[in-house]
Amino acid sequence: MDEKIRIVVDAMGGDNAPEAPIHGAVDALAENNKIEITLVGRTPDIEAELAKYSYDKDRVHIVNAEDVIGFDEPPVEAIRKKKDSSIVVGMKLVKKGEADAFVSAGSTGAILVGGQLVVGRIRGIERAPLAPLIPTTDGVSLLIDCGANVDARASHLVQFAKMGSIYMENIVGIKNPRVAIVNIGAEEEKGNALVKETYPLLKECEDINFIGSIEARDIPKGGADVIVCEAFVGNVILKLYEGLGSALLHKVKEGLMSSLRSKIGALLIKPALKKTLKAFDASEHGGAPLLGLKGLVVKAHGSSSEVEIKTAILQCISFSEEGINDRIRENLKLD
Amino acid sequence: MDEKIRIVVDAMGGDNAPEAPIHGAVDALAENNKIEITLVGRTPDIEAELAKYSYDKDRVHIVNAEDVIGFDEPPVEAIRKKKDSSIVVGMKLVKKGEADAFVSAGSTGAILVGGQLVVGRIRGIERAPLAPLIPTTDGVSLLIDCGANVDARASHLVQFAKMGSIYMENIVGIKNPRVAIVNIGAEEEKGNALVKETYPLLKECEDINFIGSIEARDIPKGGADVIVCEAFVGNVILKLYEGLGSALLHKVKEGLMSSLRSKIGALLIKPALKKTLKAFDASEHGGAPLLGLKGLVVKAHGSSSEVEIKTAILQCISFSEEGINDRIRENLKLD
Incomplete structure (x- = not known):
C-alpha cells in the first residue's frame, strides 16, 4: 500500500468551525484517496460533527486540543500560552514529522507566529x-x-x-x-x-x-x-x-x-x-501557503466554507508530491 | 469689478493635448465668470485650437512656452533643464503671484518635482x-x-x-x-x-x-x-x-x-x-491637488478629456475662495 499524505486540519479554526472544516475534510477524503486526515480540536465537538457524515474511518484521526485561539488574541502571547490550542497541537504534529501539512482557517496572526515558532523555518530561510x-x-x-x-x-x-x-x-x-x-x-x-x-x-x-x-x-x-x-x-x-x-x-x-x-x-x-x-x-482560490517552513502550513480564509477548506486540503497533496521543500532547499542552496 | 481667480492651464500636458486642455478651459470659462485663464504652451498651437471656439476673450491669456516635458523624462532633470517648458513657465507664474493656481495633465513626476522646486512649499511644510x-x-x-x-x-x-x-x-x-x-x-x-x-x-x-x-x-x-x-x-x-x-x-x-x-x-x-x-x-473625480505649496497645483489624469480638465479648473475656485493655504498656515501653526 502507498504511503498516505498526512494532513492535519484545525477543526476549531474559522468563522464556520467546526462545521466547515469537518465537512471540508470529509469531502476531501471522498475526492482523493491518497490522503489521511487528522482533525485537531475538542474531541466531543468533532465526534458530534463527524457523526453527520459517512466517510472512510481508517483515514480519519482525532487529536484532542482543549483550547481555541480567537481572532482577537495577540498572536505571540496566544501561541506561547495556549499550548493546548488546536493551532499549537496541530502544528506540533507537523513539527514532529507526524504529519505533512496543517490547514487552518483560524487567526492569521497566530498561524504566522505558530508557523515560525512551532513548525520552524527551513535552515537558511530568513523569513516565511x-x-x-x-x-x-x-x-x-x-x-x-x-x-x-x-x-x-x-x-x-x-x-x-x-x-x-x-x-x-x-x-x-x-x-x-x-x-x-x-x-x-x-x-x-x-x-x-x-x-x-x-x-x-x-x-x-x-x-x-x-x-x-x-x-x-x-x-x-x-x-x-x-x-x-x-x-x-x-x-x-x-x-x-x-x-x-x-x-x-x-x-x-x-x-x-x-x-x-x-x-x-x-x-x-x-x-x-x-x-x-x-x-x-x-x-475563492484555496488557502495561502506559508512558505519556507519545515512542513507545509496553509492558511484558509477566516470565512471559509467547506468548499474552500476542501480546496486548501487538496492543495497540500501536490505540495507534498512535488517535494516543494526539497526544491526550495536545492534551489536556494540551503543546508 | 471683482478680482478674478487666475488659473494657469498647461496647454501641452496630457495624452489629449492641446485639444482637451483648451476645450476644458473654454468650457470652464463659460461655466464660471469668476475665473481668468492663462494658457501656457506653444502660441501657434494654442491659437489654432482656440480658433475653434467662441469665448470671452478678455478672460483668456496666452503665455508662450516652447518646450514640453514628456511622460518618460526623468523629472528632476527635466524641470532643471527645460526652463521654457509649459510646466516650468506655468508654475513660475504661480510662484511670482501672477496666478493663483496651475492645472496640468502632464507628467506626474515633473509636476511633483516642479511643485517643490519651482512653486515651493509653504514655510514649515516638510513635504507636499x-x-x-x-x-x-x-x-x-x-x-x-x-x-x-x-x-x-x-x-x-x-x-x-x-x-x-x-x-x-x-x-x-x-x-x-x-x-x-x-x-x-x-x-x-x-x-x-x-x-x-x-x-x-x-x-x-x-x-x-x-x-x-x-x-x-x-x-x-x-x-x-x-x-x-x-x-x-x-x-x-x-x-x-x-x-x-x-x-x-x-x-x-x-x-x-x-x-x-x-x-x-x-x-x-x-x-x-x-x-x-x-x-x-x-x-473621474477631477484633479489631485498637490497640497502645502505656496500656490495651488492640480494634477489631472494623463488621459483627461475636456470634462476632467474643466472639473480640475473649477476645483481651483473654492481652493482659492476658501483660503485653504491660510487655513493650513493657521491650523498647522506655521510662520
Whole structure:
C-alpha cells in the first residue's frame, strides 16, 4: 500500500468551525484517496460533527486540543500560552514529522507566529512569507509576502521571489513564471529604498524569470505570475482586492435596481454575473501557503466554507508530491 | 469689478493635448465668470485650437512656452533643464503671484518635482503630498499621499493628515472629516515601523477627527474621509483601484457574452451599468491637488478629456475662495 499524505486540519479554526472544516475534510477524503486526515480540536465537538457524515474511518484521526485561539488574541502571547490550542497541537504534529501539512482557517496572526515558532523555518530561510493566489483576468498570480513580515529586508524579498517561483511552477503549473516586484513606476530607478535595493539583486538571480517592476494597475491584468512585495504592501493589495470587489458588486446591484429596464436585464444576467464575480473573488482560490517552513502550513480564509477548506486540503497533496521543500532547499542552496 | 481667480492651464500636458486642455478651459470659462485663464504652451498651437471656439476673450491669456516635458523624462532633470517648458513657465507664474493656481495633465513626476522646486512649499511644510479623491460606495475619500514622497517620516504623515482634513472640510464640504491611517489591522499595536510611530502622534492631534487605523478592505466602503498613508502605499492603492475596476469590467463584459440569455440582459442593463462603473472610476473625480505649496497645483489624469480638465479648473475656485493655504498656515501653526 502507498504511503498516505498526512494532513492535519484545525477543526476549531474559522468563522464556520467546526462545521466547515469537518465537512471540508470529509469531502476531501471522498475526492482523493491518497490522503489521511487528522482533525485537531475538542474531541466531543468533532465526534458530534463527524457523526453527520459517512466517510472512510481508517483515514480519519482525532487529536484532542482543549483550547481555541480567537481572532482577537495577540498572536505571540496566544501561541506561547495556549499550548493546548488546536493551532499549537496541530502544528506540533507537523513539527514532529507526524504529519505533512496543517490547514487552518483560524487567526492569521497566530498561524504566522505558530508557523515560525512551532513548525520552524527551513535552515537558511530568513523569513516565511504568506503567499495567497489572487485572481487575474486570465488566471491567478501569487502575491508574496502578504502579511507575514512587515519591514522586510531586500534579502528576504529575494528569497520570497525564489520560493514563489518554485511554487507557481510546480503547484500551479506555470512554466518559467514571470517574477516582478511591486513598484510605483516601471523604470529601474523608481521606487522606495527597499525596492531600489532589491531590484538589482533580483536582476542578478539566474534561477528566476525576473521581468522587472509591476505597477499595481497591471496586477489584475496578470502582468506577472509571482508578485513580490513587502508584507505591508501585499496586505494592502490583498485587502483592497477584497474590498473593491465587494464595493463594485454593491454599486452594480444598486445601479441595476435603478430602472425597470435594468431590473429585467438584471434577472437575465444574474447567473453569468455571479459566476464572473466569483472567479474574481480572492477568497475563492484555496488557502495561502506559508512558505519556507519545515512542513507545509496553509492558511484558509477566516470565512471559509467547506468548499474552500476542501480546496486548501487538496492543495497540500501536490505540495507534498512535488517535494516543494526539497526544491526550495536545492534551489536556494540551503543546508 | 471683482478680482478674478487666475488659473494657469498647461496647454501641452496630457495624452489629449492641446485639444482637451483648451476645450476644458473654454468650457470652464463659460461655466464660471469668476475665473481668468492663462494658457501656457506653444502660441501657434494654442491659437489654432482656440480658433475653434467662441469665448470671452478678455478672460483668456496666452503665455508662450516652447518646450514640453514628456511622460518618460526623468523629472528632476527635466524641470532643471527645460526652463521654457509649459510646466516650468506655468508654475513660475504661480510662484511670482501672477496666478493663483496651475492645472496640468502632464507628467506626474515633473509636476511633483516642479511643485517643490519651482512653486515651493509653504514655510514649515516638510513635504507636499499629492492627494486625489477616490470613489467610495457613498461618496469620495481623500487619499494622501499618493506618490509624491516615498519613504516619508511620521512627522510628514501628521502634516498630511491635517492638510487633508482641511481640504475635505472646506473643498469637499465634509464636516469634521474622519481621518484614518492605512494599516494591516485595526488594532493600535499593528503595523510597520512607520505606522507604529505615526499612530500615537495622530491620536494626540486635537484639530483632527482621528478614528484610528483603516484596513484597505474598508477604503472602498468609505471607512474614512481622509486616508493617510506613505506615498508608495498610496500609489499602490490608487493604481489598484484603476486596474481592478477595469479588469472587473472586462470580466463582466466577457461573462455577459457567455449565453444568449445574458446577452439580451446585457443590452437592457448597459446604460445603468455604465453609469455605475463611471461613478467608481478614480479618474473621474477631477484633479489631485498637490497640497502645502505656496500656490495651488492640480494634477489631472494623463488621459483627461475636456470634462476632467474643466472639473480640475473649477476645483481651483473654492481652493482659492476658501483660503485653504491660510487655513493650513493657521491650523498647522506655521510662520
